[in-house]
Amino acid sequence: MLTGNQLSATVGQKVLLDNVDFVVKPYEVVVIIGPNGAGKSSLLKALCGDIPLSHGTVSINQRALAEYTITELATLRAVLTQNYELDFPFTVNEVVDMAHFAHQEQQSSLALKRFSHNAMQALGISHLAQQCFTRLSGGEKQRTQLARVLCQLQPSLVNQQSAYLLIDEPTSSLDLYHQYEVMNQARLVAEQGAGVVAVVHDLSLAASFADRIYMLNEGRVVAAGSPQQVLTQARLNEVYKIDAKLQTNLDNVLPHIIITKQVS
Amino acid sequence: MLALGSTLITQQQQRRFAIPALFIACIVMFFIALSKGGVTISISEIIAIINQTAEDQLKHAIIWQIRLPRIVLAMIVGAGLAACGAAMQAIFRNPLADPGLIGVSSGAALGAVATIVLGTSIFANFSDSFGIYAVPVGAFLGCIGVCVFIYRLSAHSGQFTIISLLLAGIAVNAIVGSLIGVLTLISNDQQLRDLTFWSMGSLAGNHFTMMTPTLCIIIACCIGLLRLAKPLNLYLLGEAQAKHLGINVTKLKKQVFIYTALCTGAAVAITGIIGFVGFIVPHIVRLILGPDHRYLMPASILGGALMLGLADLFARTVILPAEVPIGLITSAIGGPFFLIMLLKTYQQRG
Numbered sequence A: 001m002l003t004g005n006q007l008s009a010t011v012g013q014k015v016l017l018d019n020v021d022f023v024v025k026p027y028e029v030v031v032i033i034g035p036n037g038a039g040k041s042s043l044l045k046a047l048c049g050d051i052p053l054s055h056g057t058v059s060i061n062q063r064a065l066a067e068y069t070i071t072e073l074a075t076l077r078a079v080l081t082q083n084y085e086l087d088f089p090f091t092v093n094e095v096v097d098m099a100h101f102a103h104q105e106q107q108s109s110l111a112l113k114r115f116s117h118n119a120m121q122a123l124g125i126s127h128l129a130q131q132c133f134t135r136l137s138g139g140e141k142q143r144t145q146l147a148r149v150l151c152q153l154q155p156s157l158v159n160q161q162s163a164y165l166l167i168d169e170p171t172s173s174l175d176l177y178h179q180y181e182v183m184n185q186a187r188l189v190a191e192q193g194a195g196v197v198a199v200v201h202d203l204s205l206a207a208s209f210a211d212r213i214y215m216l217n218e219g220r221v222v223a224a225g226s227p228q229q230v231l232t233q234a235r236l237n238e239v240y241k242i243d244a245k246l247q248t249n250l251d252n253v254l255p256h257i258i259i260t261k262q263v264s
Numbered sequence B: 001m002l003a004l005g006s007t008l009i010t011q012q013q014q015r016r017f018a019i020p021a022l023f024i025a026c027i028v029m030f031f032i033a034l035s036k037g038g039v040t041i042s043i044s045e046i047i048a049i050i051n052q053t054a055e056d057q058l059k060h061a062i063i064w065q066i067r068l069p070r071i072v073l074a075m076i077v078g079a080g081l082a083a084c085g086a087a088m089q090a091i092f093r094n095p096l097a098d099p100g101l102i103g104v105s106s107g108a109a110l111g112a113v114a115t116i117v118l119g120t121s122i123f124a125n126f127s128d129s130f131g132i133y134a135v136p137v138g139a140f141l142g143c144i145g146v147c148v149f150i151y152r153l154s155a156h157s158g159q160f161t162i163i164s165l166l167l168a169g170i171a172v173n174a175i176v177g178s179l180i181g182v183l184t185l186i187s188n189d190q191q192l193r194d195l196t197f198w199s200m201g202s203l204a205g206n207h208f209t210m211m212t213p214t215l216c217i218i219i220a221c222c223i224g225l226l227r228l229a230k231p232l233n234l235y236l237l238g239e240a241q242a243k244h245l246g247i248n249v250t251k252l253k254k255q256v257f258i259y260t261a262l263c264t265g266a267a268v269a270i271t272g273i274i275g276f277v278g279f280i281v282p283h284i285v286r287l288i289l290g291p292d293h294r295y296l297m298p299a300s301i302l303g304g305a306l307m308l309g310l311a312d313l314f315a316r317t318v319i320l321p322a323e324v325p326i327g328l329i330t331s332a333i334g335g336p337f338f339l340i341m342l343l344k345t346y347q348q349r350g
Helices: A040-048 A070-076 A092-103 A109-122 A138-158 A176-191 A203-209 A233-240 B008-035 B043-050 B057-091 B104-118 B124-154 B162-186 B189-200 B208-227 B229-235 B239-244 B249-271 B277-289 B293-317 B326-349
Strands: A002-011 A014-024 A029-033 A055-060 A077-080 A164-168 A195-199 A212-217 A220-225 A244-247 A256-259
Touching: A002 A040, A014 A040, A014 A055, A014 A195, A014 A220, A029 A040, A029 A176, A029 A203, A040 A164, A040 A195, A040 A212, A070 A077, A070 A092, A070 A138, A070 B239, A077 A138, A077 B239, A092 A109, A092 A138, A092 B229, A109 A138, A138 A164, A138 A176, A164 A176, A176 A195, A176 A203, A203 A244, A203 A256, A212 A233, A220 A233, A233 A244, B008 B043, B008 B057, B008 B277, B008 B293, B043 B057, B057 B208, B057 B229, B057 B249, B057 B277, B057 B293, B104 B124, B104 B162, B104 B189, B104 B249, B124 B162, B124 B208, B124 B249, B162 B189, B162 B249, B189 B326, B208 B229, B208 B249, B208 B293, B229 B239, B229 B249, B229 B293, B239 B249, B277 B293, B277 B326, B293 B326
Parallel strands: A029 A195, A029 A212, A077 A164, A164 A195
Antiparallel strands: A002 A014, A002 A055, A212 A220, A244 A256
16 A cells, blocks of 8 residues: 655745645545646655655655665565656667566566567557657657556566555647557556556546546545546536536446536 | 767667777777887787787887887776776766876976986985986876875865865965976076976886786776676765765775876876876766766776776887877877867758
8 A cells, every 4th residue: 555644845945745635545546636837746755755845754565765775675566657758779678678677686588678668558659669769749659658667567466465556647748549548557457456547638538548537636636536536527627627427327428528618 | 078979779789899899990900000110020920919929029129128018008098097097077068177286297307307406406315216217206206295195175064075185186286386486496407308208198118017016096996997887887976965865975085086196197297297198088988878877887997998008008109210209299198188069069950
């Protein structure tokens, strides 16, 4: 279990997080939503231990983050951040292979190669394996980074150890097909036993794939629970200032948000 | 990305062959450099001299006292500078970075210039106690002093950020530059000549007793940097990303800083400032072999040894009996060569 207990964080005078409680268990996908500047990325960074907290603790399996070594954490959880700064001409395969670092002592190099291969196949980038990363399109870059992160989790998942995947806007530069494909992959990882935390902007996407949703606004959790419980008409109006509702009752259609036309 | 091959298959082949090829090239260059000079000595004579079976005392002295120390120094210093350049380019995540950014060159220059100019007055004790070692020791102390200062400035509250390192480096380099200016202003003609030549670099006139500490430090630092190859690859993804993959990023940055400061400091102290090797060798190797430090680092070390060895061979044979300052040669060969590589790469990209 990955838990955040009464997390607060500030930068200068600005409050990033205000007393946030957060839990993700194995086998579930938890999605964090909220308008711009609500503190979604800050919460994800806090859960990774990347920003200093003014109050509260993050722990994995009842043990505080600070008590883990960097290598232990790398075998326990994988993180996909919003920005990456890779300007050096590594190939896609080499970027994915970087996930092996924390596992190289426990796993044979053959097993590690297979994990890379599987991860690239899952994200549909096998044909790019020998391409230079810096020359890929935005979407291909994002899928490469996601493949790297999935590859990092594979050894723990195969050995039935606990694993957590934290992803910050994995779908921001992907087309519709790949957005759903990436969330499907997150879903599959959760079915293999990982706890998945994803920051997502698209509410329909969130409603389609989340077991639970945390809605943030101004650094506070304003609602948490199933998509139906969180995405109510009143709350969407209050937080996003839109007149919209969640539609889930159609057969063979994923849940989606319907926005009412503004009458001025 | 590729300068010599057109597909990635050949890049993998290049990787496999590059390191043995460079190694063989180094050995060939080593023997050519031993045989060429004011007196040409054949390879069979060289082997006899090294085996201590040769009769000719003059040639024996030329090899053991002059050429061998000089060639060994050139190769080891070249290797060290190139390894540090590769590490700096990784740590700044910028292919234009070089060790000068962390104050090594300016610190060493300050130490050397201060010893040359003030050696007869304020630092008379220092000059007397170190004798001929005074300038190298002064340069090394200056280098380490300035590096420690920059390190302290950029490592605050447990953080060691690259941007503060860069800014502290720029500021301290400027201050040190003005101090060197003041010292230059008060120097007399002979001192001015000495310090000008020091700043152009020279590999001449060193014997093994003087070089040994430098060689040991450089070799130790090169081994240290070779061991960091994998973490440096991951570091190129970004600091947070490298941390999430299991790298202690702060420790990595500090290690690279310390190795680079010691290694470049030891090199600059004894040879003066030899520009361009640390910048150009890793860059050329990266164009050919790609950015993977497991290949880049050893190939840069061998490439640096080869480049500085060749440059020195050229420097001491082209206008016999005089010689050209080595720093001029490295810039004069390195610059155009680098431009050609760059143009070829852009042409291939189309």
